[in-house]
Amino acid sequence: MNNSVTLKDIAKALNLSISTISKSLNDSYEISVETKQKVLEYAQKHHYSPNRLAKGLKEGKSRSIGVVVCSLDNHFVAQMLDGIDRVSTEKSYQIIIMQSKESQDQERACLELLYAGGVDGILISPACETTDFSYLTSLQDAGLPLVVFDRLSDQINTHKVGADNFKGAYDATVHLIKSGYKSIAHLNTSTALSISTDRLNGYKQALTDHNIAYRPELVRSCDYSDAYKLNKDLERAIKYYMGLPLRPDAIFSAGDQISTRCLALLNKLGYRIPQDVALIGFTNTDLADALNPALSTVHQPALEMGQLAAKKLISLIESKDDTPAEYETIKLQTSVLVRRST
Structure with missing residues (x-):
């Protein structure tokens, strides 16, 4: 009652x-x-x-924002959500968070539920599997404000907020080269999203700029859709690398989960880091210092990314104009944090 x-x-x-x-x-x-x-x-x-609903009906708004992310068991995502929540609360919006689990079908189901629930706008970090953005653009055409964050795509025209993944990968690879490593492997995620291609291109550019030949056999992709597949792919990739005639002396990994699991697997397989192989990866984990050895990382400004994405969406929701003069793509600077693993 x-x-x-x-x-x-x-x-x-x-x-x-x-x-x-x-x-x-x-x-x-x-x-x-x-x-x-x-x-x-x-x-x-x-x-x-x-009564939020009555107030919303009167204002023509529900004062709620839908947020779709890949997964909630991820420190980097949690930091972005914190940024989104801070700005939304400050502007009197509530957020409804849903996870796609890297599945395009689940992502669409999340979007359908949020749209049916009458949210005022949607913030989305697309699933690794997502290659078709037509459903998102159809929501946009129906008048729903959308902002894409973290994983950006050219397939949709709206505000986009992410990290400068090209520069982050470039800086990480240059750090390895300057530390004396010459045979650098790159572990990536199997996705068509720009997050992966930008990181691969940053790695390639750093090699070119330092006159190191790009060796395709040193680039491997991992299935990111679930933890079991990821572990299997990673173990396979590490064993493959270490079995090469000219094996890598360093690994640059391009994902949050990949980096920490790679360190654990190298330890499990008996390799000494950095003596046998050095390791640097994109991850925002607070545990980087506590790992054995402490992990060198490319840190992304996740909190700021979330805050900026929420500000952009709320400005779209509250704008009287149907379409802004120009959509912005904002790429925030990353930083390389050097620790014992390199």
Whole structure:
């Protein structure tokens, strides 16, 4: 049974009009500070909460934002969500978070649910499997504001916020080269999204700029769709690398889960890091210092990415204009944090 207090109840209890109560709660200049204080104290004491749906219908908005991410068991994603939540809360929007688990079908189901639920806009970091953006563009054509973050794609025209993956990969590879490593392997995710191609291209460019020949056999892709497949692919890749006649003396890994698992597998297979092989990877884990050895990483400004994506979406939701003059693609700077593994 719902015993929630209504505006009418507060008005009756305080012997004031419903309009005075409503204006007090909305901090109207027409009402005295004393009255506002009295109304607010009563409302808080009796757990009054405005009916969001009724308020939304009146404003033509639900004041909710749908957020679709690949997975919630990921430190980097958690940091981005924290950024989204901070900005949304500040602007009085609530967020509804759903995970695609890297599946295009599940991603679409999430989007359908959010759209049916009447969200005001959607923030999406596309699944690794997603190659077809037509469903997203159809939602956009139906008038739903959308912002893509973290994993960017040329297939949709909207605001996009990500990290400079090309530069992050370039800097990580240059760090390895300057540390004396010449035979550098690259472990990537099997996806058509720019996040992977940008990191591969950054790695290739660093080799070219330092007169090191690109060896295709040193680039391997891993299936990112579930933990079991990822572990199998990684173990296979490491054994393959270490069995090459000219085996790598360093590995640059391009994903959050790949980097930490790669370190664990190298340890399990008995390789000494960095003596047998050095390792650097894209990951925002707080545990990088605690790993054995401490892991060199490419750090991405995840919190800022989330904050900026949320700001961009809310500006689209609240803009009176149907289409902004120009959509922006923003790429934030990464930083290389050098530790014992390199």
